[in-house]
Amino acid sequence: MRNNLLIKLNFASFVIFVSGCILLIYHQNTNPKSTVIYPSRVFHTDDLQDLKEGRYYDYNSMNVTPTTKSPNKTPLKIILLWNAMTPELSNNPFNTFSCPMTSCLFTADMSLIHQSDVVLLRIDVLDDMPLNRQPHQRFVFLHVESPVATKLSIMDNPRFRYNYFNWTMTYRRDSDIFLRDYYGSVVNRSKVVNESAERDKEMAALIKGKTKMVTWFVSHCSTEIRREEYARQLGQHVPVDIFGNCSNECPYDCYEMLRTEYKFYLAFENSWCPDYVTEKFTRPLIHDAVPIVLGGADYSHFAPPGSYINARDFKSPKELADFLILLNNTETLYASYFDWKKDFRVMKSDMSGWCDLCQLAHNESLPIKVYPDIKRWWMLDEAGCEYNSTKYF
Numbered sequence: 001m002r003n004n005l006l007i008k009l010n011f012a013s014f015v016i017f018v019s020g021c022i023l024l025i026y027h028q029n030t031n032p033k034s035t036v037i038y039p040s041r042v043f044h045t046d047d048l049q050d051l052k053e054g055r056y057y058d059y060n061s062m063n064v065t066p067t068t069k070s071p072n073k074t075p076l077k078i079i080l081l082w083n084a085m086t087p088e089l090s091n092n093p094f095n096t097f098s099c100p101m102t103s104c105l106f107t108a109d110m111s112l113i114h115q116s117d118v119v120l121l122r123i124d125v126l127d128d129m130p131l132n133r134q135p136h137q138r139f140v141f142l143h144v145e146s147p148v149a150t151k152l153s154i155m156d157n158p159r160f161r162y163n164y165f166n167w168t169m170t171y172r173r174d175s176d177i178f179l180r181d182y183y184g185s186v187v188n189r190s191k192v193v194n195e196s197a198e199r200d201k202e203m204a205a206l207i208k209g210k211t212k213m214v215t216w217f218v219s220h221c222s223t224e225i226r227r228e229e230y231a232r233q234l235g236q237h238v239p240v241d242i243f244g245n246c247s248n249e250c251p252y253d254c255y256e257m258l259r260t261e262y263k264f265y266l267a268f269e270n271s272w273c274p275d276y277v278t279e280k281f282t283r284p285l286i287h288d289a290v291p292i293v294l295g296g297a298d299y300s301h302f303a304p305p306g307s308y309i310n311a312r313d314f315k316s317p318k319e320l321a322d323f324l325i326l327l328n329n330t331e332t333l334y335a336s337y338f339d340w341k342k343d344f345r346v347m348k349s350d351m352s353g354w355c356d357l358c359q360l361a362h363n364e365s366l367p368i369k370v371y372p373d374i375k376r377w378w379m380l381d382e383a384g385c386e387y388n389s390t391k392y393f
C-alpha cells in the first residue's frame, strides 16, 4: 500500500508541477473586467489587451525588484499547455527554479493559441490536438513516460504522426529539450563542500549501522520485462526484502528504514529504454543506499561511477549476489560507494528543462525543424527499447 501511495504521490507531484508551470491567465469572457493573474500580481484588462495585441513584457523581472529597477522590457514568449489539466493558480516556476531566462509566460488558456509561440502537447493526456497553426509556432511533443507506456492511438494517427511536431521534450537526451523533471538528477556540486569531520563521522556511523542487504519498494508486481523474476532469483542468493503493494507495508517510514537499515536498493525500471532513468534511481541516492540499477539506459550519463551497481554488468543474479556479499564483508569497499557525495549532489526534481525551453523559445536563430515521423523517432529507430530480458537471468 505504501508504495502504491508513493507512485500516486509521484504522479501527484507531476500534476502539481505542471500546474506550477501554468502561470494562469484567468480569462473570463463573460466579465468585461477580466483579469490576468500572474504570479502574485493581478493584471487588469489592459494587460490582457497587451497580451492579445502582441505586447508581451517580462512582468516577472518587474516583480523581482519593483522599486529599484525599471521594468525589463524583454518580450515575453507565450508557452501554451494544450489540454492541460484544469489550470490552477500557483507559483511561477521561473522564480522558483531561477532560470537564466525568465521571459516566458506559461498558460493553459487555449484561446491564446494564435498568440502562442510554443504549444506543448502532452502526449499522455491528449484527446485532440490543434490543427490550425502559424509557421513561426513550435508544436512540442511533451512526454514523460516511456514508449512502452505510450498510447498508440495518437502515434498511429497520420495527422500527428507525420510532419506535425517541431520539437521534442522528453527524458531522452537526444530530445530538443531534455526534461528530467521529477525524476531528479545528480549534478556536479558547483563548489566543494566543506566536509566537516563531524559529517564524515555521521556518515560512517550510518553506513556501519546498516545491517540488512537489499530492499525494494514496488507496486507493479508483474511487468512485461519481468524485473520481478530477476529480483526473485537474486533473492535466492542474498536477502531481498520487498515492500509495497506486492507484499508487506514498510514497518515504519520506508525512506527512513532504507536510510538506516539497508545497504542496497533495487532501482529496476519497468521499461528498458535508452535514457529512461526514473525516480527509482534518485530515490536511493537521496536516502543513502546504493542503487542496483536494471534498465535500458547507459547510466554513466546520469551519475558518476561508484555511485551505483549495474545488474547488467553481471552474468547472472548469482554473480551479482556474490558481489553484494563481497561489499557486505568489506566495509571500506562498501563505504566507497558514497564518495561521490563530496563532488555531486542529487536534485530531487530537475526543472532545468523548463528553463531550456524558455531559452529556446527566445532564440531567433534556430532553424525551422519538423519531425517527419514522430512514431519512428519515439518508438521505432532510436527508441531501441528492450522487450525481452531472458538473456540477463
Ligand SMILES: *[C@@H]1O[C@H](CO)[C@@H](O)[C@H](O)[C@H]1NC(C)=O
Pocket (backbone or CB within 6 Å): 188, 189, 190, 343
Ligand atoms: C565539476 O565542476 C568543476 C567546476 O565547475 C570541474 O572542475 C570538475 O571537473 C567537475 N567535476 C566533474 C566530475 O564533472
Ligand SMILES: *[C@@H]1O[C@H](CO)[C@@H](O)[C@H](O)[C@H]1NC(C)=O
Pocket (backbone or CB within 6 Å): 194, 195, 196, 197
Ligand atoms: C570547514 O569546516 C571547519 C570545521 O568544521 C572550519 O574550521 C573551517 O573554517 C571550514 N572552512 C570553510 C572554508 O568554511
Ligand SMILES: *[C@@H]1O[C@H](CO)[C@@H](O)[C@H](O)[C@H]1NC(C)=O
Pocket (backbone or CB within 6 Å): 004, 219, 220, 221, 245, 246
Ligand atoms: C497491486 O497489486 C495487485 C495484485 O497484487 C495488482 O492487481 C494491482 O494492479 C497492483 N496495483 C498497482 C498500483 O500496481
Ligand SMILES: *[C@@H]1O[C@H](CO)[C@@H](O)[C@H](O)[C@H]1NC(C)=O
Pocket (backbone or CB within 6 Å): 211, 213, 238, 239, 325, 328, 329
Ligand atoms: C552481511 O554482513 C553482516 C555483518 O557485517 C552479516 O551479519 C551478514 O550475515 C552479512 N550478510 C550476508 C548476506 O552475507
Ligand SMILES: *[C@@H]1O[C@H](CO)[C@@H](O)[C@H](O)[C@H]1NC(C)=O
Pocket (backbone or CB within 6 Å): 359, 363, 364, 365, 366
Ligand atoms: C541559439 O541557437 C544557436 C543554434 O543552436 C546557438 O548557436 C546559439 O548559441 C543560441 N543562442 C542563444 C542566445 O542561446
Ligand SMILES: *[C@@H]1O[C@H](CO)[C@@H](O)[C@H](O)[C@H]1NC(C)=O
Pocket (backbone or CB within 6 Å): 135, 136, 137, 138, 139, 163, 164, 165, 166, 367, 368, 369, 370
Ligand atoms: C513547424 O512545423 C510545421 C508543420 O510541419 C512547419 O510548417 C513549420 O515551418 C515549423 N515551424 C518551425 C518554426 O519550425
Ligand SMILES: *[C@@H]1O[C@H](CO)[C@@H](O)[C@H](O)[C@H]1NC(C)=O
Pocket (backbone or CB within 6 Å): 388, 389, 390, 391
Ligand atoms: C525471449 O528470448 C528468449 C531467447 O533468448 C526466447 O526463448 C523467448 O521466447 C523470448 N520471449 C519472448 C516473450 O519473446
